[in-house]
Amino acid sequence: xxxxxxxxxxxxxxxxxxxxxxxxxxxxxxxxxxxxxxxxxxxxxxxxxxxxxxxxxxxxxxxxxxxxxxxxxxxxxxxxxxxxxxxxxxxxxxxxxxxxxxxxxxxxxxxxxxxxxxxxxxxxxxxxxxxxxxxxxxxxxxxxxxxxxxxxxxxxxxxxxxxxxxxxxxxxxxxxxxxxxxxxxxxxxxxxxxxxxxxxxxxxxxxxxxx
Amino acid sequence: xxxxxxxxxxxxxxxxxxxxxxxxxxxxxxxxxxxxxxxxxxxxxxxxxxxxxxxxxxxxxxxxxxxxxxxxxxxxxxxxxxxxxxxxxxxxxxxxxxxxxxxxxxxxxxxxxxxxxxxxxxxxxxxxxxxxxxxxxxxxxxxxxxxxxxxxxxxxxxxxxxxxxxxxxxxxxxxxxxxxxxxx
Ligand SMILES: [Zn+2]
Numbered sequence: 001x002x003x004x005x006x007x008x009x010x011x012x013x014x015x016x017x018x019x020x021x022x023x024x025x026x027x028x029x030x031x032x033x034x035x036x037x038x039x040x041x042x043x044x045x046x047x048x049x050x051x052x053x054x055x056x057x058x059x060x061x062x063x064x065x066x067x068x069x070x071x072x073x074x075x076x077x078x079x080x081x082x083x084x085x086x087x088x089x090x091x092x093x094x095x096x097x098x099x100x101x102x103x104x105x106x107x108x109x110x111x112x113x114x115x116x117x118x119x120x121x122x123x124x125x126x127x128x129x130x131x132x133x134x135x136x137x138x139x140x141x142x143x144x145x146x147x148x149x150x151x152x153x154x155x156x157x158x159x160x161x162x163x164x165x166x167x168x169x170x171x172x173x174x175x176x177x178x179x180x181x182x183x184x185x186x187x188x189x190x191x192x193x194x195x196x197x198x199x200x201x202x203x204x205x206x207x208x209x210x211x
Numbered sequence: 212x213x214x215x216x217x218x219x220x221x222x223x224x225x226x227x228x229x230x231x232x233x234x235x236x237x238x239x240x241x242x243x244x245x246x247x248x249x250x251x252x253x254x255x256x257x258x259x260x261x262x263x264x265x266x267x268x269x270x271x272x273x274x275x276x277x278x279x280x281x282x283x284x285x286x287x288x289x290x291x292x293x294x295x296x297x298x299x300x301x302x303x304x305x306x307x308x309x310x311x312x313x314x315x316x317x318x319x320x321x322x323x324x325x326x327x328x329x330x331x332x333x334x335x336x337x338x339x340x341x342x343x344x345x346x347x348x349x350x351x352x353x354x355x356x357x358x359x360x361x362x363x364x365x366x367x368x369x370x371x372x373x374x375x376x377x378x379x380x381x382x383x384x385x386x387x388x389x390x391x392x393x394x395x
Contacts, residue, residue: 018294018353027307030307034309037377041378042377044282045377045379046381048284048382051288052286053339054245054248054293057252061244067243070243091310093308
């Protein structure tokens with residue numbers, strides 16, 4: 001495992017655990033946690049908080065016979081679909097987003113390739129392939145962006161990002177990432193739909209995480 | 212301060228290690244009504260919530276081998292399963308899950324470490340109780356209820372030892388965050 005120097009902020013991890021992140025961001029967080037023990041520990045701490053809250057809520061009774069139903073089902077054979085696992089540089093949550101298939105690149109010019117994995121009202125998720133020394137294409141975006149490096153590296157005004165690192169960029173950050181010279185840079189980038197995420201997250205989590 | 216490992220964690224260990232049905236029944240009695248409460252706060256109707264509770268509790272039985280008491284009290288591990296199930300349902304696609312961390316199967320349980328995590332959890336609960344009602348409401352809303360906004364409206368490197376101590380560090384930070392919220 002490589003040494004990771006750019007992590008995901010605690011508040012984003014907590015939001016992921018609480019189910020408050022749009023799907024495309026959660027894919028990036030889950031991919032990073034897959035390779036980062038530091039952030040995994042943060043996520044598990046947030047789960048302890050979630051568990052403590054769940055444990056403290058007023059319970060709601062189940063219908064009679066609910067326990068009996070559960071006990072009777074313990075021995076049922078449940079066909080589990082084969083889990084999607086890591087493949088090469090792609091952690092399991094990325095493989096899941098790729099439908100378990102290798103990347104199907106589309107050429108963007110200048111040797112840059114991309115594959116859009118998800119794009120809907122809540123944001124978009126794409127894989128990018130940037131030849132060494134090339135600039136990562138700008139996608140005219142003003143919201144939150146999470147970019148995780150899967151292979152190679154890129155550098156911008158915020159520093160150098162290598163495999164496993166995540167850059168969290170807000171709309172104000174005018175960065176121009178350039179792929180490192182050591183080889184093609186492959187990264188996973190999630191961007192939110194305009195005006196979605198920012199309006200939502202602070203309201204829910206600001207008191208706790210002081211965004 | 213709690214002196215022994217909680218009975219909930221012991222029940223879950225009995226389910227994991229002995230496939231103990233009586234321990235499962237006890238876990239069900241304790242957690243199923245809480246999971247149901249969370250699902251209903253999240254917008255599920257009573258009948259649907261009961262079905263999802265069944266799914267969640269059966270997943271507890273089937274996935275018990277993934278439970279590691281050094282890293283999670285029973286409540287946290289069951290919260291994860293229930294919340295992810297809720298996300299699956301609301302988004303109508305599977306929640307992205309990180310790869311599992313495999314512990315060497317011959318790892319001996321370390322009672323002291325399990326207890327330390329539970330004590331930290333108890334402190335966190337105490338910090339929650341010290342919040343004012345509005346703060347409690349906000350945190351409960353984030354962790355137990357509302358999933359991302361529009362969906363709801365549409366619907367209606369380190370070694371494991373280090374991870375374990377990092378979880379407690381994270382809890383300590385969370386507890387302090389909560390304590391800082393407390394009005395003077
Ligand atoms: Zn990290």
